[in-house]
Amino acid sequence: MTSIDVQDLTKEYGIKRAVDRLTFRVGPGRVTGFLGPNGAGKSTTLRLALGLDRPTSGSALIGGRPYATYDEPLRQVGALLDPQAAHGARTARDHLRVLATANRIPARRVDEVLEQAGIAAVAGRRVRTYSLGMRQRLGIAAALLGDPAVVLLDEPSNGLDPEGIVWIRELMRDLARAGRTVLVSSHLMNETATFADHLVVLGRGRLLADTSMPDFIAANSTRRARVRTTEPDRLRAALTRAGHTVTVTGDGRCTVTGATAADIGALAAADSIPVLELTDEQASLEQAYLALTAAETEFTTTPFQEA
Numbered sequence: 001m002t003s004i005d006v007q008d009l010t011k012e013y014g015i016k017r018a019v020d021r022l023t024f025r026v027g028p029g030r031v032t033g034f035l036g037p038n039g040a041g042k043s044t045t046l047r048l049a050l051g052l053d054r055p056t057s058g059s060a061l062i063g064g065r066p067y068a069t070y071d072e073p074l075r076q077v078g079a080l081l082d083p084q085a086a087h088g089a090r091t092a093r094d095h096l097r098v099l100a101t102a103n104r105i106p107a108r109r110v111d112e113v114l115e116q117a118g119i120a121a122v123a124g125r126r127v128r129t130y131s132l133g134m135r136q137r138l139g140i141a142a143a144l145l146g147d148p149a150v151v152l153l154d155e156p157s158n159g160l161d162p163e164g165i166v167w168i169r170e171l172m173r174d175l176a177r178a179g180r181t182v183l184v185s186s187h188l189m190n191e192t193a194t195f196a197d198h199l200v201v202l203g204r205g206r207l208l209a210d211t212s213m214p215d216f217i218a219a220n221s222t223r224r225a226r227v228r229t230t231e232p233d234r235l236r237a238a239l240t241r242a243g244h245t246v247t248v249t250g251d252g253r254c255t256v257t258g259a260t261a262a263d264i265g266a267l268a269a270a271d272s273i274p275v276l277e278l279t280d281e282q283a284s285l286e287q288a289y290l291a292l293t294a295a296e297t298e299f300t301t302t303p304f305q306e307a
């Protein structure tokens with residue numbers, strides 16, 4: 001079992017501190033989503049972990065060692081950082097063969113990963129003729145080539161078609177189920193919610209959260225529930241007395257902020273108010289993420305105003 005250990009990691013580019021005393025551990029057996037606004041430091045952290053850049057201070061170790069100290073790194077760590085990395089004049093099969101030879105990976109793995117990534121039929125074509133999605137699939141095939149214990153993927157669904165998005169989601173879940181360590185950066189919160197078990201969230205180079213998905217959503221959203229009753233006025237009075245905020249939306253339906261369905265059920269029962277429907281509203285990952293990162297976003301848009 002292999003983990004990624006980031007310890008007090010700092011990276012400065014001139015006066016810009018891209019990563020600021022970051023400490024977290026990515027464990028095996030689950031998919032960890034790596035989130036944060038543009039410029040938060042995700043790619044820099046991944047580059048430091050892969051030895052593509054040197055930290056100003058601190059460390060990022062994979063399996064307890066710097067990536068650069070592995071003789072055949074693809075057998076330990078598979079990474080997708082830049083889908084343009086493959087040489088355009090080579091065919092996809094040749095690109096993978098070169099990587100396999102350099103890492104003493106059996107040649108049969110080349111055909112296996114081409115098949116797995118869905119590009120076996122175009123493996124003889126030069127990479128420069130590939131679409132963004134095909135390059136992305138080739139990058140993922142390269143990451144899987146050495147059957148590594150640790151997989152780092154930067155925006156893996158970028159450019160993929162809907163079938164590809166389902167494929168990459170299932171692939172990440174399968175890798176985690178098989179006990180591998182999987183770290184995936186993404187800007188797509190609805191996507192991330194479908195595959196991540198755990199989240200590491202950055203803002204301006206610092207760690208904002210390192211927690212399970214359900215705990216992250218619970219910690220960064222307001223409790224809310226919906227209820228329908230035959231006596232909305234009485235229920236509203238009871239809930240308001242208990243300190244909850246109630247919005248009556250008509251037809252006996254109310255939205256209650258600050259209360260769970262269990263709280264509302266107990267209050268309604270105590271006052272003998274009939275309840276026809278009662279349910280907790282689940283906040284989405286996107287809502288929780290936006291609430292947490294609102295103050296941490298370096299680049300924001302202003303609403304479009306018509307003249």
Ligand SMILES: Nc1ncnc2c1ncn2[C@@H]1O[C@H](COP(=O)(O)OP(=O)(O)OP(=O)(O)O)[C@@H](O)[C@H]1O
Nearest residue numbers: 013016017018036037038039040041042043044045
């Ligand atoms: N080579 C570099 N030279 C100077 N500044 C850099 C360099 N690489 C990154 N930065 C700066 O470091 C900060 C973090 O960038 P990074 O690319 O790691 O963020 P990110 O979280 O991956 O962003 P995005 O979501 O937009 O990919 C940014 O302000 C960026 O401009």
